[in-house]
Amino acid sequence: MLLAVDAGNTNVVFALVKESEIVARWRIATDPRRTGDEYAVWLHNLMALQGFDPGDVEAVIISTVVPRALHNLQVLASKYFDVEPLVAGEAPVEWGIALDIDEPTSLGADRAINVIAAHALHPEDLIIIDFGTATTFDVADYKGAYKGGVIAPGINLSLDALVGAAAKLPRIAIEAPRDNSVIGTNTEDQMHIGVYWGYIAMIEGLVERTRAEIGRPAKVVSTGGLASLFDEHTDIFDIIEPDLTIQGLAMLYQRSR
Known part of the structure; x- marks a missing residue:
């Protein structure tokens, strides 16, 4: 094993x-x-x-x-x-993909691995969204080359910053607002709306702009623990691959053999 x-x-x-x-x-x-x-x-x-x-x-x-x-x-x-x-990333398991960015050595290992795995599973133009400490958007073309992406604060980081900077705001769970409303009538509901719907708006907006810049249809692949939470209220994800990074590591290992 x-x-x-x-x-x-x-x-x-x-x-x-x-x-x-x-x-x-x-x-x-x-x-x-x-x-x-x-x-x-x-x-x-x-x-x-x-x-x-x-x-x-x-x-x-x-x-x-x-x-x-x-x-x-x-x-x-x-x-x-x-x-x-x-x-991962060091001999004999180098990435084996083109990194069409200004500073290839600065690319996080997890992001390169996600591109490798996503392209192997879905060989087309891709936008890969990973919900981790940061939320990252990575773009790969249909040849598997990494073209760049976006780094945004993860939703937990955003919530920590909000609660830490405002003394009267309570700690809340990350979940969809009640009744899908966007008008809150109390502090906690308003926080849920701002965090949850605000994050979905960011995701949908960045994907729309990214697709426009790519100029071709691009499949959206999401991974990370919170992907399924957001998938309940947006149709922006084409597919969820919860174990994308682990799958990529297994692929790198097989390649090294």
Whole structure:
């Protein structure tokens, strides 16, 4: 089995992949100080609870946008799984796609991987929206080349900033407003409307402008935990791929073989 590790700014996702199928996944809060030993205790226990043996892991591939977390994840792979981990974007698992942007080395690993996976699954012009710590919009052409994109504050970041800067505003859950109204009659309803419908308006507006700039029809692929929440009240997404990054890591690993 392959252990695919996606270290994001908020969470680290560990997934077991067997013959291109994701058979288990776990997540833990990102903390660059967490050691390989700590990861091992946590992960081995979870694997045992679901009946997996660490000895069945034959390879490890890591993607990270948190450079300080990489070393401890490499220690986890070499010390506790007895394999030399592959690092996405580094030999022998380079991206293998054209990066038609000003600073290719600045592109986050997760975004490159999402483009690789989305193009493999949907080989056409694409707009890929990833709802993470930041909400990113990535554009890939029908040849699979990365053309650029947009970085916007994630909805949780936006809400944290709003609540943190306004002393009387309460913490609210991220959910659709009641009755789909856009006119709130109390503080909490007004916050729900501003956060939820405001975010949908941003998504729809940016997709519309992006499609106009591309000049050709483009399929919208969404991923990330909040994609399904927004999908309830907009038809802007053509398809949701909840495990896009893990799928991309598995594809990179297969390519390296």
